[in-house]
Amino acid sequence: MDERYSFDEEKKRFKPISKICIYCNGVKTDNDDTNFYIKLYKEKKRLNLFIYRNVKYSSIEIGIPRCSPCKKIHEKVELDSKIIFLGFLILMTTISFIYPSGIPQYFSITVLLIDFIFFLLFFAGDFSFKYFLPIKYLQKRLIKKHKILAAIDSAKKDKTIEDCLSNGWTINEPNP
Numbered sequence: 664m665d666e667r668y669s670f671d672e673e674k675k676r677f678k679p680i681s682k683i684c685i686y687c688n689g690v691k692t693d694n695d696d697t698n699f700y701i702k703l704y705k706e707k708k709r710l711n712l713f714i715y716r717n718v719k720y721s722s723i724e725i726g727i728p729r730c731s732p733c734k735k736i737h738e739k740v741e742l743d744s745k746i747i748f749l750g751f752l753i754l755m756t757t758i759s760f761i762y763p764s765g766i767p768q769y770f771s772i773t774v775l776l777i778d779f780i781f782f783l784l785f786f787a788g789d790f791s792f793k794y795f796l797p798i799k800y801l802q803k804r805l806i807k808k809h810k811i812l813a814a815i816d817s818a819k820k821d822k823t824i825e826d827c828l829s830n831g832w833t834i835n836e837p838n839p
Contacts, residue, residue: 667823668725676700676724683728685821686811690730697734698726701818703832709839716839725827727818736809744801752778 668677679698682691692698702724710717729737756778759771806813815834818824828834 671695674724677726679726679728681728684730684733685728685817686733686814687730690732692728693731695726697729697731699729699734699737699814699818700724700726701815701824701834702836703824703827703834704836705832706837709837718837718839720837722836723827723832725818725821725824727814727821727824729814733811736806736811737814740802740805740809743805744798747801748781748798752781 667680669680670676671678678695679692684690684692702722705721706718707721708717708719755774759774759778803813803816812820819828819834
């Protein structure tokens, strides 16, 4: 691995040695809890039979130095984007119930089905919204006013992570 990282045996991940925040380029990081850790995957072996599929892969976690104010901004933006999206879903559901005569029947049913699916995804947990495009778009729009980069965008610009990505590692977990 790179000389800019040390391996943490206890948590099985690479910690950054640098203490300068990569997001705001100024504030020193407080401790390892504020760092952003990105998980990378590399496919080792893929087996596709007629009724059986299997993928074996390696994974590593690499830390990106981040200060506590940037971490707070990232957490606040993530929460705000989810709240905005949930509010939009509630608004759409309310409109389809309040104005059923003005809206065609198939449109109301479609809105309710879409809302039901998104509510299930929303309450399924953070994993389902990790790659959800409307949430990612909202996060990027909300984080622009803070004049720092989004967590995943800065991670992709790190030299070590760029090298890993060019050598076959991916951010997305391989599916069988």
